[in-house]
Amino acid sequence: MRRTPLALSAVILAAGCALTACGGQDEPDLKVEGAFIPAPASGDMAAGFFVVRNSGGADTLTSVSSTLARQVTLHSTKGGVMKEQKSFAVPADGTLDFERGGNHLMFENVAQKPEEGDKVAVELHFAKAGTVKVAFPVKAATYNPTSHASH
Template sequence: MRRAPLALGALILAAGFTLTACGSDDEPELKVEGAFIPEPASGDMAAGFFVVHNSGGADTLTSVSSPLSKQVTLHSTKGGVMKEQKSFAVPADGALDFERGGNHLMFENVAQKPKEGDKVSVELHFAKAGTVKVAFPVKAATYNPTSHASH
């Protein structure tokens, strides 16, 4: 009768290792929402805004590409000072906001000025999740969503 508890203990132990070895909790689960580009006043630069919601493990936005511009850069704005960034952390079970007055994309030397109603193809490149393709609608120059804050 001693074998049954031992076998049961070994089975529970094995199951525990299987669950921890899986590692699926560390995988980011990204969803991009609220993407838009305000119609630019000038013809050679445009800004982009969006929110990355992450219901999984942490990730990093490493770069952005788009047919609209050969050079798309990442910027932060703090205290009214804009600064180019190499990457942005996407927190585990959190959100990364790119919104007016804060983090944003800069499409530099745009090939053709985007007009309200257009859709711009954008690829967001993440360290773990890979490439996420998003269609950014071009909105009125004054468009500002009420809030992209995570829910």
């Protein structure tokens, strides 16, 4: 069987695409939006909310850290029951919502109570994308954005 230059070029191009993941669909492309912390009523705990928009391949949020608290945990709420989670999947070409009444962060053993108008440095740790640094503004205790619900 004799290979033509055109057939050989097609094989080389296909191999190159396989090696570079042509289009990068295997790599996550994450954007964090709408991040906020409602001003907490007490000084030792706070909650955090945000949306991760992913226009690439799937990823996993594995942990969160912040100078605000010694420990930041991931939680889900289903049927009014809050449960700590080890991680959250970030779907390919999808969103992961952390919103009131649903998934959220818990800042535990807060070093200093955040006040409305402050900005809190938070690091979101993803399995593939690595660390994403986000400034979480502290909003009024009753703040509830409508943008989280629209995707």
